[in-house]
Amino acid sequence: MSQENSSYKQIFKATSIFGGVQVFNILISILRAKFIAVIVGPIGIGLYGLLTSTIGLITSVTSFGLGASSIKDIAYANEQADQGKLLEISGVLNKLVWYTGGLGMILTLILSPLLSKLTFDNYDYTWSFVLLSVTLFLGQLTLGKDAVLQGTRQLKWLAYANMASSVISLVVTFPLYFIYGIKGIVPAMIVMSAMTLIVTQFFYARLKFVLPNLNFKETWAKGQGMLKLGFFLSLSGIIATACSYGVRIFITRFGGLEQVGFYTAGFGIINSYVGIVFTAMATDYFPRLSASIYDKSKFSLIVNQQGNVALIILGPILTAFVVFVNFAIIILYSRAFLPTESMMQLAMVGMFFKAAAWLLGFIVIAKNDTKVFFWSELVANIYHSAFSCVGFYFWGLEGLGYSFGLGYALHLVQMYFIAKLKYDFKFNREFLKIFAVQFIIALAALIVMKTISNDLISYGTGLLLIMATTVFSAYNLNRIINIKDQVNKILKKNK
Structure with missing residues (x-):
């Protein structure tokens, strides 16, 4: 251990x-x-x-x-x-x-x-x-x-x-x-x-x-x-x-151009401010994965460990964004961009699927299967774009949020099929458990914010759900790196 x-x-x-x-x-x-x-x-x-x-x-x-x-x-x-x-x-x-x-x-x-x-x-x-x-x-x-x-x-x-x-x-x-x-x-x-x-x-x-x-x-x-x-x-x-x-x-x-502005601003927050987790982890994840890619048990462990860390960090962030996204929009942009609220809430929940698909995509690159990566990305981008266009045409900005989640859910299935079939990879129970709990909490927050009109009840329940995912993440973080020992080491150094 x-x-x-x-x-x-x-x-x-x-x-x-x-x-x-x-x-x-x-x-x-x-x-x-x-x-x-x-x-x-x-x-x-x-x-x-x-x-x-x-x-x-x-x-x-x-x-x-x-x-x-x-x-x-x-x-x-x-x-x-x-x-x-x-x-x-x-x-x-x-x-x-x-x-x-x-x-x-x-x-x-x-x-x-x-x-x-x-x-x-x-x-x-x-x-x-x-x-x-x-x-x-x-x-x-x-x-x-x-x-x-x-x-x-x-x-x-x-x-x-x-x-x-x-x-x-x-x-x-x-x-x-x-x-x-x-x-x-x-x-x-x-x-x-x-x-x-x-x-x-x-x-x-x-x-x-x-x-x-x-x-x-x-x-x-x-x-x-x-x-x-x-x-x-x-x-x-x-x-x-x-x-x-x-x-x-x-x-x-x-x-119109204004709708493009809403789309750009909304997904700018999603990709830039939430994407920080992906950007920060990729710098270390890809080199470590590449070094062990031909050792099946080792690279499988690396992927699952990286996935656990990603979900532990993302869970509270995504749930908090779902609950307080309108405040984030006002702070980061202005009230003029509030029409993106529903689109962003839906996309935040879809980020869980993106995180898992992201992990698997690096396996294909590390294996140097560039052609497999190219064709899988080609297919994925085609249906992502198709979903986005159809979603916007029929349901506007909210449709873009639904299309984001649907697209990455399908993308995850596609990448897992490739990883399982070609490299005999599978997610372990620990990853699946953390994924399920964090996703369900975020989904519950989405349902609460979209169905309960009373602000006191919706935000109160949302805060409880944020606390739940934070406690769950803290518990798992302490379990895998022993936070107490790390704090004690820091205190001893400072004495």
Whole structure:
């Protein structure tokens, strides 16, 4: 049990470090989102969402998945203490991000009129895309430096870079929104990209790497493996971005730009503020899983342990959001965004299915079954998008909440079928028990908030359910890492 406790402690340690960074960035994002929402309103948020999703689509196409594939190679060379190989891989990556970043910028410049027409059904935003083309180049350069920092395990520097760039970008972009309103969105996006690169470069320079000077032919020859792996992985990202783009376009056509603003804001909270758990854990989870992926009993244990931790953390967070989502909307945005309340409550419950499917998706990647991952993601994104479009068409924003839960429930079944059939994986009883209890409590909170009109009764019952899931999580947390012992150790150190 001590080895198991040690594994759980490692998971919580990594999660707390990166969770802290994410919380800090989220606080900065809250300030930025609140400011933008007040200044530009739902229409401005909708415009921002359409611009970022379009640029994201081009980035997915031209980045070739170098972020994922390069980290794997850099981390391996760093683990083997092969400085020559590490510098070679970093040098290849440095050249590749320049080439791919330039490709993305040029492609956006050429396609800017078409992008404006497809996105907004007019050519009014052609120059917006022309100006934003530089963000693809800057973003790709930043990605390369982030990959080296993460691959060499300079996680504190990476954390500092993320936090510093968030603060500086916030301070610099505030005046743009305040002075220019909606017209300040594009300049603010460019400034944010530039500030992020400058700050990341500052910490990257501390590595003092002297990279080899490679020409195009050498870069291509040595980078083919990185590009091939990244290409297969990036295909899933391209599909996801394209489907998200398609859903936004559908909502624009049948609901208007304001509805896109509601959709963007609602799922922005879900993916950013709740997604902190996934972001924080993925940094540690994927490397550990990859290291043990060919040991069936070991990788199965890692997946189940990671799942337990995810549910212990997510349970109270999701239930609290279900109960107090309207307050969260007002704090994070404004009262103008309250129409997203029901959509977000439904999606929060659906996050339990997403968490379980998320765990299983990493198994496929760690097994290097990129084709299986690609086809499973393709199928999943197709029905996710179809559910979203049908849900919005018939039931509006609330339909998007139902479609989110239904989509990830089906996604979980799909991924579990793949994991069971190909890798003989199964969730253990402990995971299933924690999942069932946390899901039932959150579902009960949803039913209470949607069916009881008396605020005193609904919020009172909701608070009791939040307390129940918190106590359940605390009990399980103490059981797996022995909180009392950890507190005693800290107290002894401070004496």
